Amino acid sequence: MQLGPTGRPLRDFPEPQPLSTHGPARIIAMVNQKGGVGKTTSTINLGAALAEYGRKVLMVDFDPQGALSAGLGVSSHELDTTVYNVMMERNVHARDAIVPTNVEDVDLLPANIDLSAAEVQLVNEVAREQVLARALRDVADDYDVILIDCQPSLGLLTVNALTAAHGVIIPLIAEFFALRAVALLVETIEKVQDRLNPDLNIDGVLATMYDARTLHSREVVTRLVEAFGDKVFETVIRRTIRFADATVAAEPITSYASNHQGADAYRQLARELIARGGAP
Template identity: 70%
Template sequence: MNESTFAPGGGQPGLAEHAAGLPGEDSGTRLQAVGSVAVRTFEARLAADRDSDLPEHGLSYAEFPYGSYDDPDAEYEPDPEYAATLAPDAARQRRERVGPTGRPLPYFPIPAPLGEHGPAQIIAMCNQKGGVGKTTSTINLGAALAEYGRRVLLVDFDPQGALSVGLGVNPMELDVTVYNLLMTRGMSADEVLLKTAVPGMDLLPSNIDLSAAEVQLVSEVARESALARALKPLLPDYDYIIIDCQPSLGLLTVNALTAAHSVIVPLECEFFALRGVALLTETIEKVCERLNPELRLDGILATMYDSRTVHSREVLARVVEAFGDHVFHTVIGRTVRFPETTVAGEPITTYATNSVGAAAYRQLAREVLARCPAA
């Protein structure tokens, strides 16, 4: 399967046309009409790549068009093999602008740069089931937001330290982690913060020491608010703080929900993952009632989706039926690029910048900016 099927810069609508000239230039060979929508075909995209003078890594953020330059009617036709994983009828999806969830797909414009930063919007990436894409989504959503000029802090709040590993950090070599920030009086976040290879994105790392915090916090006063107190001094420095929660509903997860303004629930399109969502929503409601009245469910993010299987389609349809507009329009499909990025220790937006996975998380970042804008 050819992964490099989207335009430089992540397949933004109208981006290649804006970079190369007016949309009408050379349109006879590069665009074809599909209904009322201008679509760049996969074959034409390959030809354009060969003729393009754009750098391989795509456009920088400063070169992204936004606002009135966006063309919501221009789309890119993905590799047919990949299109089958997102829509059983790709032609209908393009013609009627219907997303994988079966709902009309809104257009999420490229955001304008910010004049100033902060205070941060805190998002908890939470699901008590493991292996549903929490860490992958935290890394790649954070990187995509940073690519759009937002300052992002990722918090590894899982004793397994998967988020740290996914960003190229060896948890066993760390002297101080988020555990020390929680449990050591007088320690500042600057002593724990690590810079990542992604400009504008920082990390609060974790390792197995954090598992001790769940026991030690039991005897603390206001133990559910320990993380909120630790993050409070950092709010003016960032636009988004994303917490990667552990796969359980224990005290650490309650801490994350108490500190957060909103929750994103990554949900693998599989039956066992679907069963746990009801229990998670009950926990969110309890935290909202008793600890954090401002907490809200921003969305359920469907991950590991493959429409070639009836099971994936049925699970996604049931989620949309049950949660309606709380389900993100963006759906993350299966691709081998995600496990490759874990080995490489970097986000997919830098490891495979023109891949369909990178394009999906860039679209998710734009949808998040629309759903939960920074304060």
């Protein structure tokens, strides 16, 4: 029996059944306080792969840098209404800010640099951790999955995302120094579970930028499985320049290089997430 990179037997996850109805959405926060771990890339490509399987997906850009919006070809700095307005202005609803993308069945709630002000302004809000959850409630019935691409920090915006979410996916680059930061992230998730959102689950830890040729990459994945067990996705995202090429083209790899192994990996991740019950 052939073993996969995580040391478990390689499984082929079944193609999911089509859905007869859509909604209410399962909300998943993509979180890691460390930058450069493939978080935005994974959000875009997982969302696009889920949409290929007939799921209606809303992607929420929750990073003031607006990388998710840019990666989907949306110039968020030119927009008057973004996730910031939805959170901070009573008369602006999520539907007012959502824009369609070039990917079928994928919509975007964009962000730009305005969002950086929200962290400061939220401090004085009542129930400040629940502002995003309230905003998404309006549109949850329109989608099957809502993916929140968080900024690389554990501040109030990320706590908002964790409070709104049903599940967390932790993308983690296959390098040792990335492992050390995860303990702090798990501690934050546990605090949110304890105080704000008892229904929050860790859906999985996703190893990204994996290079099977290096002992280092293989050892990190082994350590990950030792620490997180079955929480580590069997799907591992290998390092390839095609992800950067797709980002420049402002397209998911599933359409930019549909037959590439990187596109297949995110399709497998979508099937694994559905098989685990992490998406409808």
